[in-house]
Amino acid sequence: MPPAVPRPHLRGRHTWTNGEHGYLAELYDRITVPTITTHEPILRKAPDLDDAWWDGLSSALDAIATVPSERVAVRQEYLDRAMPQYLGMAIDTKAPAWTTAHGDLHWANLTGPTLTVLDWEGWGIAPAGYDAALLYCYSLLVPETAAEIRRRLGHILGTAAGRFAELVVVTELLQTTTRGDNLDLEKPLRRRLSELTSGQATD
Numbered sequence: 001m002p003p004a005v006p007r008p009h010l011r012g013r014h015t016w017t018n019g020e021h022g023y024l025a026e027l028y029d030r031i032t033v034p035t036i037t038t039h040e041p042i043l044r045k046a047p048d049l050d051d052a053w054w055d056g057l058s059s060a061l062d063a064i065a066t067v068p069s070e071r072v073a074v075r076q077e078y079l080d081r082a083m084p085q086y087l088g089m090a091i092d093t094k095a096p097a098w099t100t101a102h103g104d105l106h107w108a109n110l111t112g113p114t115l116t117v118l119d120w121e122g123w124g125i126a127p128a129g130y131d132a133a134l135l136y137c138y139s140l141l142v143p144e145t146a147a148e149i150r151r152r153l154g155h156i157l158g159t160a161a162g163r164f165a166e167l168v169v170v171t172e173l174l175q176t177t178t179r180g181d182n183l184d185l186e187k188p189l190r191r192r193l194s195e196l197t198s199g200q201a202t203d
Helices: 051-065 076-087 130-137 143-152 160-177 183-197
Strands: 010-018 021-028 098-101 124-127
Touching: 051 098, 051 130, 051 143, 076 160, 124 130, 124 160, 130 143, 130 160, 130 183, 160 183
Parallel strands: none
Antiparallel strands: 010 021, 098 124
């Protein structure tokens, strides 16, 4: 990853197999700055983050997107199957663009007040704007922070690709509600889905 991406230093990695299963272990530097949420990815109160933190996040996402990768974070086959099913409508499942993403960018993987991006096991190619869309959707219970994300990351979210990425994330999170997870997000996710599909989405 480029230097613009603040993440722990990777000290070592080991891969092995056991029968049909493959495993990967990675050892990173210990980070002492706390994560913004501790027990869940959902944001429930507004964090106190300064301009440097937000600027660092924006720069990090832009830098991650430029990294060539053969790793895959989100698969087209999943979009083809899951988007019509969980959005409840016929929809074009072809992403406008694909870029590299962290793949799990939520508040329990971000530290503050100094920014470090944690948990890199799932990074790879995803629909462009995926990371910003995921962080935004995990912030829907805190409207002031959700609005701040749209302001700070508008160059990502306020595009056709960004709006498609939101639909992808809404799909994934609505799927989790069918398993009993993220239930507090279901209503705001469906409200956002209505905005995105009715042409009323804010940029």
